[in-house]
Amino acid sequence: MKIPGSFFEIDLVISKDNLLEFKITKNKEVKYSVNPMDFSEIEYDLQSFLEDNSVFLPKNRFKLVLESLEVLYLDLNKKLQKLKDRDANSPIISEEQEISFAQRVFQAQKVLLMGGEGKSSIYQVIFEGKLPHETNVIKHTRGIEKHEISFPSFSSAGSSKQKLLLWDFGSKKPTSDDYKNATLLLFVIDAYDVHNYELYRDQLHETIAMMKKHGSRPKFLGRNQSNIFCFIHKMDRFTNADDQFRSLVEYFKLNPKTKEKSYEIKFFATSIYDSSIYSAWAKIIEILMPKSSKLNQLSNKLKDDLGLYAAMIIEKSTGLPIASSKTLLDDNSLVGSTNRILLTTEKVLPEYELSSLDTLKIETANGILQLRIFEQIYVYVLILIYPPHERKISTPEGENILQEFISEMRKSI
Structure with missing residues (x-):
């Protein structure tokens, strides 16, 4: 599908990994590609890409493009579901499926929880069953708090337990050893802490660099699936939350050293006072454990x-x-x-x-x-x-x- 008034084309396809892939090309050269978590990510990424490449689309034209993409998105999702249903009914499990399943189940996933205030509250609301107001008296985390979480894992190869090793970093600055065997990064930014935005951005991109150098990207991830996530937290405090979130994503996406935007970071607007924190967590965890x-x-x-x-x-x-x-x-x-x-x-x-x-x-x-x-x-x-x-x-x-x-x-x- 050609983007009106430009040389760019956009497409949605099912990749070799049986994942949905959103691509933007120019003269058949791929300029951007991603395995989207949902359609809202496609909408946001397309808008951001057009702005970065100085392509202007009137709102009505952009809406028409999105409508066409959404029809294709829903159709491809149905096809993907049929493929998964076929695999679920198949008594034969391929070697790739067995390897993928083994990597998920038998390797504990180490998640680094870093960033500003709100990390411990997020953990306690999701995993300890606390109500938001019960987290108001939480003491600041000192050093590293290490949590081990077990949850079920399913695939066409069977079901088993999977472990999540969640390292909550407080005041301690992580060393290169802390990143060893880390498979996911979850960085939390206090959206209301305006005075520390610059510090958060520096830390975010420094952490990503360390994660790439010393961490361990899961082999079962698709080529364009990310293992870098950022919660822009406490968004419930803003009256214009959607506009504020878009603005903050653009700010934190920019690497202050290279002056380039990092499209590998998956951003979520979150709050412990509504369902957004569960929604964000569910999307992340489903990468590790797709639904059966x-x-x-x-x-x-x-x-x-x-x-x-x-x-x-x-x-x-x-x-x-x-x-x-x-x-x-x-x-x-x-x-x-x-x-x-x-x-x-x-x-x-x-x-x-x-x-x-x-x-x-x-x-x-x-x-x-x-x-x-x-x-x-x-x-x-x-x-x-x-x-x-x-x-x-x-x-x-x-x-x-x-x-x-x-x-x-x-x-x-």
Whole structure:
């Protein structure tokens, strides 16, 4: 697809790694390519690329380009899902699949958590089940706090545990040894700490350089997949958050030494006071542990059998999405919202002399949300969203379908 008024062309394709690839070319030479996490990343990257290359598109033309890209994006995602479903049903596992699975499961992933204030709060909200206001009294981290987190991993080759080694850096300046075997970098910037923007930017790009020199990029990542992530945090404090975020991304993307923009950094606008922190975390963790195609198929069947809007499974302790039905809803936002509901509910249950939440049902005028919690090795949450008039789920037949689904899921975990 040609970009009007320029020599650039844009395209979306499925790469050899079976990943979606967004490319911008000029005279058949690739000028920019990335494996996007979602369509919003394509929109932002295209706009940024056009600005950097002094290509002006009127808003109506840019909108038309995006609409065409989105149609292609949705179509390719369907094709990718079919490929994954085919692999899930195939009894034959290729050598590449086995290697990729082994690299994910048997190698603990070391994540470096660096940057400004807010790192410990993020950790405690996501992994320790604290509500945002409960993190207000956290003491500043001194030295390095090392956390080991286990979560389930699935593939067509099987399922197993995976370990995440999260190193939270406080006042200690990391040495080259700290970067050894580090596979992911998560850099946090306090968006409200305006006076330290320059310092944050210097540290971010210095850290990336050290990560490249001493770290260990996971071999299972696609050619254009990144392992460098940046949370622009506390964005809830801005009234014009979207515009402010775009401006900050442009600022922090620029390497102050080379004067070049680093497109390998994946930026997220986050806050512990809404679902954005869970959404960002879910997108990152899915790179390490893609959702299971087999469980996706089971979720789709459950959705169709019971007439649901959506069905989804998350692992409770990490907020990790395990599987979901095909839906227009944003999986990652759904994960964040569900975690916030569960955290709040579990905090108040003791006041009613209740414990061990099993099922939670919320009825509204235009739909019903039902959460079912069940345990295996991990604690899982089954999220069901369905129309207010849909009663099959409440019948004995509907309950049997649900129990069969849970039974099938247990076999796959």
